[in-house]
Amino acid sequence: MELDELKAAWQILDHRVSRLEAATPARGVGGVRAELRPLVIGQAIQIVAGLAFAVGAGSFWIDHRDMPNLLVTGLLLHLYAIAMIVAAARSLFLASRVNEAAPVLELQRRVASLRAWRIREGRWFGVVGCFMWVALIVWAFALLGVDIVATRPRFVGFQLATAVVCLGVYVVVSRLARSPEGRAVHRARERLDEIARFEAG
Amino acid sequence: MAEAERRRAFEALLQTHRKIVFKVAAVYARGEEDRRDLAQEILLQVWRSFGGYDAGRPFSTWMYRVALNVGLSHARRRRERSQPLDASLIDTLGGGMPINEPDERLADLARAIESLEPLDRALILLYLDEQPHAEIAAVLGIGESNVGTRLARLKQRLRRVMTGTPPTTGERDGTR
Numbered sequence: 001m002e003l004d005e006l007k008a009a010w011q012i013l014d015h016r017v018s019r020l021e022a023a024t025p026a027r028g029v030g031g032v033r034a035e036l037r038p039l040v041i042g043q044a045i046q047i048v049a050g051l052a053f054a055v056g057a058g059s060f061w062i063d064h065r066d067m068p069n070l071l072v073t074g075l076l077l078h079l080y081a082i083a084m085i086v087a088a089a090r091s092l093f094l095a096s097r098v099n100e101a102a103p104v105l106e107l108q109r110r111v112a113s114l115r116a117w118r119i120r121e122g123r124w125f126g127v128v129g130c131f132m133w134v135a136l137i138v139w140a141f142a143l144l145g146v147d148i149v150a151t152r153p154r155f156v157g158f159q160l161a162t163a164v165v166c167l168g169v170y171v172v173v174s175r176l177a178r179s180p181e182g183r184a185v186h187r188a189r190e191r192l193d194e195i196a197r198f199e200a201g
Numbered sequence: 202m203a204e205a206e207r208r209r210a211f212e213a214l215l216q217t218h219r220k221i222v223f224k225v226a227a228v229y230a231r232g233e234e235d236r237r238d239l240a241q242e243i244l245l246q247v248w249r250s251f252g253g254y255d256a257g258r259p260f261s262t263w264m265y266r267v268a269l270n271v272g273l274s275h276a277r278r279r280r281e282r283s284q285p286l287d288a289s290l291i292d293t294l295g296g297g298m299p300i301n302e303p304d305e306r307l308a309d310l311a312r313a314i315e316s317l318e319p320l321d322r323a324l325i326l327l328y329l330d331e332q333p334h335a336e337i338a339a340v341l342g343i344g345e346s347n348v349g350t351r352l353a354r355l356k357q358r359l360r361r362v363m364t365g366t367p368p369t370t371g372e373r374d375g376t377r
Contacts, residue, residue: 003356006363009310010329017223100270101250101263103342104323107270191277198320198351199343 036095039118043088043095050084057081060139069149073138080132087121108195115188123174130166134159211251214260215244221264222247224330228314228322229272231279243271265332265340269323276319309363316362321355328352 058081061074094114098107137159141148149156222243230236247267254263314322327337337352338345360366 003360003363005306006310006313006359007329009304009306012304012307013224013227013310014220014330017220017227099250099253100246100267101253102270103266104269104273104320104340105342107266108273108320111274194318194320197318198324 036098036114040092040095043091046088047085047092050081050088054078054081054085057139060142064142067147069138069147070142073135073142073149076132076135077139080128080135083124083128087125091118091121105195105198108191112188112191112195115184115191119184119188126170126174127167130170131160131163134163207251211248214264215247218261218264221261221268221330224326225265225268225272228326229276229319235279239272239275242275243268246271259336262336262339265327265336269326269340273319273323313359313363316359317355324351324355325359328355 057074057077061071061078064070064074091114094110094117097110098114100107102110134156138148138156222240225243226236226240230239247264250267254260314325317325323341324337327340332340334345334348337348341348343351
């Protein structure tokens with residue numbers, strides 16, 4: 001089959017398509033923006049939660065400026081809360097740039113950069129999250145009036161050791177190609193490669 | 202613009218350009234039901250995005266963009282990189298009832314398009330639809346001068362696929 005024949009075949013398709021009646025009412029809602037809706041809702045919730053968390057952690061370290069253990073814990077939690085807000089805001093910004101009427105390559109690039117950012121962000125929160133719950137335990141005890149770092153240092157040390165193990169497991173699992181994250185990374189790379197191949201002609 | 206007026210304008214434009222929807226659906230969907238779902242998805246998205254359409258610009262460019270973007274995301278969701286254009290579905294495009302007898306040329310067309318990556322399918326669809334290079338450039342978001350070069354390479358690749366010639370080293374590596 002030559003290209004001319006391909007064109008002729010396309011004309012047959014064109015002819016058949018022209019006979020079609022209008023489509024029946026839609027059964028499903030699709031498109032990139034519809035796909036992104038859960039992400040947008042999730043990120044909006046993350047911003048609200050991050051704000052509440054930042055206020056709580058902020059007032060905590062301000063109230064415990066004279067207790068270094070709790071001051072550091074509060075500051076770490078405060079930073080984590082701010083990172084939650086910033087990450088969600090960036091995801092929302094990237095999602096807002098996804099518009100189906102944009103030129104095809106531009107939209108594909110924007111979707112790919114949003115996915116790449118989501119993977120990087122997920123990894124960062126995965127790594128930091130392994131340790132952050134130790135800070136949360138210290139905070140929770142402090143709210144009950146107990147400075148767990150001062151009274152039970154071995155308990156806190158054990159939690160930190162567990163966090164290191166958790167980090168090791170996280171790193172190993174995320175590097176496995178068959179893990180959900182491994183697949184997501186692979187798909188994102190594939191998408192970027194595909195755009196690069198197309199751009200290279 | 203009043204809602205009724207907007208709807209009338211949309212329907213008039215859609216009537217003229219609706220073939221775009223079905224062609225994109227034929228290129229990116231797999232199987233009869235999938236094709237219908239995709240056509241509906243595209244129509245729905247075209248209607249939803251219509252508020253953002255600038256009447257001073259060609260409707261076909263805008264509609265190709267929306268349709269191809271929905272088609273690409275649909276294809277990606279279903280991970281159908283290798284089976285886009287099903288020859289059997291082409292023969293039943295009219296809602297499950299055969300429009301015509303099966304055609305070997307359409308099967309060849311299906312096989313040729315099947316061999317392409319999703320973005321290349323967009324390019325070949327616009328080429329086969331005889332869109333001018335300026336229109337292809339506007340739809341895809343690439344330079345007008347690049348369209349000819351890319352099309353020439355794509356046609357070369359297609360010719361090889363159709364004649365069964367093995368790809369060059371560059372093509373195998375994805376560098377061309």
